[in-house]
Amino acid sequence: MSSFDAVVIGGGLVGAALSYGLARRGLAVAMLDEGDLALRASRGDFGLVWVQGKGLGQPEYARWSRRASVQWPEFAAELADLTGVDSVYSRPGGLLVALSEAELAGYVEMLETLRREAGNDGYDYELLDHRALSERLPGVGPEVPGATYCPYDGHANPLRLLRALHAGFVAKGGRYFPEQAAQRIEAHDGGFRVHTEARVFDGARVVVAAGLGSPKLGAAVGLAVPVVPLQGQLMVTERSAPRFDLPTNLVRQTNEGSFLLGYSQEDLGFDIGTHAPTLRDIAWRCSRAFPFLRDLRVVRAWGALRIMTPDGFPVYAQSVSHPGAFAVTCHSGVTLAANHALDVGGWIADGAIPAEQACFGLERFDVSPAA
């Protein structure tokens, strides 16, 4: 049996960011991952580090997303210095591109509400009409009435980020155990045992960060994590000359020249396939917004499963019945990676989630039967 200060279950963007955050504080950490056949959102996402529109009705989540945007430059530089792996992060701001006047009005209403809810924190955004938008986004189509611009937004290469987190974790002394699917967690005096088929990992703390595998694992230690899959499909084009560095809700150009076209949101259970009608819809919306895309070949399309809580907000929870057991999940694992490494890793190391983050606890899902 191997003993650690913390055993993190899940080596996706969430588990890896937390593991890195714990290891950079000097804890001895084991990060277990199920392996290549697992459902892995982190290998299929769009790569936005996005704030615009996040946290409607939950100002703490809006603040949390903005904090990520503030922390990302330092976080990306730290990882690159440590590992030599560049996450290709940039924060030029981002655009919600509208395909109709009604859609544009909806974006403005949403951002005005966020501005009101932000109070003294303020919330910057600009409304761009077609002409102003064309200056910032060469090639935008004539049918686009405008967009909203938010300076907090950016993008990164999510696969490189994942690689950097794993490399940074190992550089800080962490130990990665791939192909080790946790089968159960057993609590004992002073800690937890995580059983895989072949091994047992002993940890003073255990962190359930297994994405869609979390509900099954957390239950044994009082962590009922109510997540479900929400499918998304994406496409990527062949490379072409740089056009714009500004990421948008529909399309972003990578530093290598490809355009990523996104994305769908469908309840398809655990289906990770691609489907022609969905891809057609994505292609139609993206090429209306950016007609030049019609001249580029799509080289790959894929589906992946988001990990969704009922209200769409993240979970940062410590078990009441089994202190020392934590659950962490979210559907913005690229955006929040900086916070997970720099903040949440510290909370878990200290054994306490700050009171102001209680809104992200599991208690919010406890619904008492009506009297």
Ligand SMILES: Cc1cc2nc3c(=O)[nH]c(=O)nc-3n(C[C@H](O)[C@H](O)[C@H](O)COP(=O)(O)OP(=O)(O)OC[C@H]3O[C@@H](n4cnc5c(N)ncnc54)[C@H](O)[C@@H]3O)c2cc1C
């Ligand atoms: C189409 C799409 C687009 C997205 N776009 C963005 C975006 O632009 N910006 C953004 O911020 N986020 C985006 N996301 C969300 C982001 O990808 C996820 O929030 C993030 O990847 C979640 O990371 P995770 O580690 O929780 O989950 P996963 O990547 O699913 O990782 C979970 C890990 O747990 C492991 N595991 C499961 N069960 C066990 C077990 N029993 N034992 C051991 N290991 C186990 C699996 O092997 C897996 O590696 C997008 C997601 C999708 C699907």
